[in-house]
Amino acid sequence: MNIEAALTKRIGAPGAKLRTARSRNDQIALDLRLYVKAEIAEVSGRLRRLQTSLLDVAQRHVDVLMPGYTHLQRAQPITFSHYLLGQMEAFERDANRLGDCLTRTDVLPLGSGALAGSTIVLDRERIARDLGFSAVSQNSVDAVGDRDFVCEFLFCLAMIGLHLSRLSEDLIIWSTTEFSFLEFSDSFSTHSSLMPQKENPDMAELTRGKTGRLYGNLMSMLTMMKALPSSYNRDIQEDKKAPFDSVDTIKSALEIFAAMLPDLKVNRKRMENAAVDPSLLATDLAEYLVRKGSPFREAHQIVGELSVHFHNEKRSAGSNWRRGNENVFATLRR
Numbered sequence: 001m002n003i004e005a006a007l008t009k010r011i012g013a014p015g016a017k018l019r020t021a022r023s024r025n026d027q028i029a030l031d032l033r034l035y036v037k038a039e040i041a042e043v044s045g046r047l048r049r050l051q052t053s054l055l056d057v058a059q060r061h062v063d064v065l066m067p068g069y070t071h072l073q074r075a076q077p078i079t080f081s082h083y084l085l086g087q088m089e090a091f092e093r094d095a096n097r098l099g100d101c102l103t104r105t106d107v108l109p110l111g112s113g114a115l116a117g118s119t120i121v122l123d124r125e126r127i128a129r130d131l132g133f134s135a136v137s138q139n140s141v142d143a144v145g146d147r148d149f150v151c152e153f154l155f156c157l158a159m160i161g162l163h164l165s166r167l168s169e170d171l172i173i174w175s176t177t178e179f180s181f182l183e184f185s186d187s188f189s190t191h192s193s194l195m196p197q198k199e200n201p202d203m204a205e206l207t208r209g210k211t212g213r214l215y216g217n218l219m220s221m222l223t224m225m226k227a228l229p230s231s232y233n234r235d236i237q238e239d240k241k242a243p244f245d246s247v248d249t250i251k252s253a254l255e256i257f258a259a260m261l262p263d264l265k266v267n268r269k270r271m272e273n274a275a276v277d278p279s280l281l282a283t284d285l286a287e288y289l290v291r292k293g294s295p296f297r298e299a300h301q302i303v304g305e306l307s308v309h310f311h312n313e314k315r316s317a318g319s320n321w322r323r324g325n326e327n328v329f330a331t332l333r334r
Contacts (some may be wrong), residue, residue: 003027020118025144025232026112034131034237036105036153039096039247043157047095051088053261058084062249066181066271067280072173075274076283080266083121084169090163090297093115108133112140115231116255126278147225147239154218157246168208171264172201185263188256203260207253214249217242257299282307 008015289299
């Protein structure tokens with residue numbers, strides 16, 4: 001009714017014909033699809049800007065060595081740029097998911113009426129072309145009750161949030177004094193309200209927290225749609241708040257991260273000192289033995305025992321050990 005009133009105010013009496021061969025059911029399904037289509041384009045654009053920021057930071061630090069981690073334990077040496085490009089891959093999957101979601105959203109439901117169409121025949125293909133849709137719905141009962149595209153869209157946004165939260169966690173951990181791999185700029189961190197010396201990674205933490213909100217909106221939508229009878233039901237009126245809130249949340253998070261990443265201060269020396277630990281080359285040594293003919297299980301055991309001996313020696317030698325292994329860094333670079 002609001003749409004009809006606005007149209008009548010703009011163009012006069014012909015606006016009252018908006019309801020001809022249409023129902024609130026198929027009109028609202030149409031408007032929601034138009035909204036989701038537009039926001040898929042918006043979110044995709046912000047994803048690309050985030051990926052551009054990641055690529056720029058990677059290019060500036062292409063030769064910075066660091067430990068790669070599994071189980072949050074040092075595993076093998078990698079470059080910081082390799083880590084950043086790994087984040088790009090995750091966001092690329094998000095972009096592809098949004099593209100797939102667009103295919104199923106880009107379907108015109110107009111002409112379905114309340115659930116059974118209308119005796120007044122519409123040129124649905126022409127309307128689809130005029131409104132920028134690539135296809136028309138095939139079944140009127142399904143068209144007015146379908147909100148799969150909203151659920152799928154919310155899932156896509158929740159996955160983006162998941163990847164942002166994992167990136168946030170890495171950056172937060174690496175900014176701690178215990179790691180000191182990087183620092184957040186003053187623009188994206190705040191000082192403690194009590195402790196003058198303490199600076200907190202607020203933007204990354206807030207983004208990490210917002211992911212729960214995105215999950216909640218997805219579950220809210222799925223729960224609302226659960227076990228509804230076929231065709232339109234008034235419950236479906238609850239399909240607006242979740243996408244509106246998730247869109248606002250993810251667009252803000254993507255915008256903040258795209259601006260925050262280039263401002264990170266990377267502590268090259270600290271990263272490279274962590275990567276110089278010769279034990280990180282244990283896998284390479286095991287593979288060397290394999291190339292010399294040893295079965296991998298045997299090579300793995302030999303290098304494992306060697307590593308235990310090495311660490312025991314390291315603990316007993318203390319600071320003298322590091323001075324005696326400065327050449328390891330040069331080996332890592334080669």
